[in-house]
Every structure is written in structure tokens, then in C-alpha cells.
Amino acid sequence: MQPKIAPATCSHHWAMVNQRGGFLVVEGCFHCRNRISFFSEEPVPPVDDYREGDHFWSHLGSFQASKFDLRCEKCGAEVAIPDVMALLLCLKCNPDCGVYKAGNTPENRKAWVYVALCAHTSHAGGACVSNTGLEALNAYFNQDLHDPSKKILIVPCRLRPFVDTCEGVVLADVGLTDLY
């Protein structure tokens, strides 16, 4: 069906599209101690160590996860979200963390804060998830909330000062493929 509303005037109602399953793979360089992540759609995610310039990347873990884009059901506008690897629920472990502070403002006191994790886990180059993607994710996860006391706030992972001490809960299938 052809959309009847022009995207510029549309009050979007987003739906998930292009969902694909795969693995969130986390690697670390023992040389610079940076962390990177990527999304692998291979049936078995890569675990090999490799050298890249000055970096020596080693596999730290893989978790089943999914990626998706958003499309407006009214006007057909689509927002690709290629730079979000996964979402993480903030457990408010560190008052000095930027994520904690984002959820501690008067308007966000009752918000559940989720962190959009990008590929550049240590943000050595400064890049993180796009503002366009963040805006669409916030709109999508809040558009059907009917409880006025509940709000979902999605923030970029560049607000986290440290990766290794973060106590958040990653929305990936941690342990699902483990054998017990």
C-alpha cells in the first residue's frame, strides 16, 4: 500500500523492519586495551585473533542478538540503524556516569534508561551511534506506552566513561548457546 502522508508532515508511527539475527561479537586489544564490537550474521561468529595496524584484537565474547531498521507505517519513511549493535539496560551503578546523569534529570526521573551500544566500544575515534537513529529508537519504544508514569530513554554509549565496570544488562541472548 502506498503511503498517503508526506514524511515532512507525518507524525510517525514506527515499525521494525529488516530484522536480522546474528551475533554481537566483542573483541579487545591487549596492546591499547580498547574494546570494539561488531555484528556478525555468520552462522558461527568468528573467534580468531588478528592484527590490525598497532592493534592485536582478541575475541572476548559472542552473544546472540538482532539488528533492525525502523519504517513509518503512515508515510513509509525509513531510518536505517546500522550503527546500533545492541541495547543495554542501565542499572544506575555509577552516579558519575553520563548515562546515570541522563536518567537523573527532573524530566527523566521515572525513565528506564537503555544504552544504544555502537561498534566503537571504547570510542577511541570519537564516533558513536547517530542522532537520527537515537531519535527514531526513542520514538519507537515510547509510541505505544500508555502508562504515563513510564518512559523509555535511549542514550548513546559514548556517555559511559568505562566499559569494563558497567553493570548494565545487555539485551542479547547471553548464555543461550552455552551448554550446561
Next chain:
Amino acid sequence: MKVQELAAQAGLKTFNSPGDREIKGVYISDMVSDIIGIGEGLLLVTLQTHKNLIAAANLVDVSGIVFARGKAPAEDVVALADKAGISLLGFPSDTWTLAKKLYEMGIR
């Protein structure tokens, strides 16, 4: 039908009772990465009992969660669900038996 009415009628075990929400439908999945795409107000039936599941269920605003096959959540998982206002229920038998029961009760 609301969650507490379902628990009473279906004989489900209740691990907490933070609220009583209307059930808009049912979704069965054991994958967190799958759950983040479902609509709000659904009753989630699963075998998973970890915190990641509660984090995903809260994000998509489920009406409640039923753990099948007698699975029971740990205390910290119940505490997170309490905070999120998510009812946690338990069913002793398998997911298929529960699915049939829910359908027969009119939850479609």
C-alpha cells in the same frame, strides 16, 4: 482478561504481584533478541529466567511473563520485575500445554 484473573483461572504460580494489566495477546519466545520486536501488552511465555529477559520485557512493555516447565526466577530477577511492574507467573508443564490452555481460555 487481566493477569491476576488469568493466574487464578489457570492455576498459575505467582512469583510477585506488582500490578494487574490487561492481556492483549500472547507471544512465545526464548530469545531476548526476538522479544525486543514485539508489541506492547502481550503476555510473554518463555523458558528463560534471567535478568536480560526482564530488561527486554520492560522495553516492550509486556503485560506479564509466564515461565513454563516449572522454571523459577532468582530473587534479583524478581526484584527487577517488581521495579518494572511486570507480573511473573509460573506453569509446571510444557509451553505447548500452556499455549493450548491460554487459547481455550479465550486469550488469542
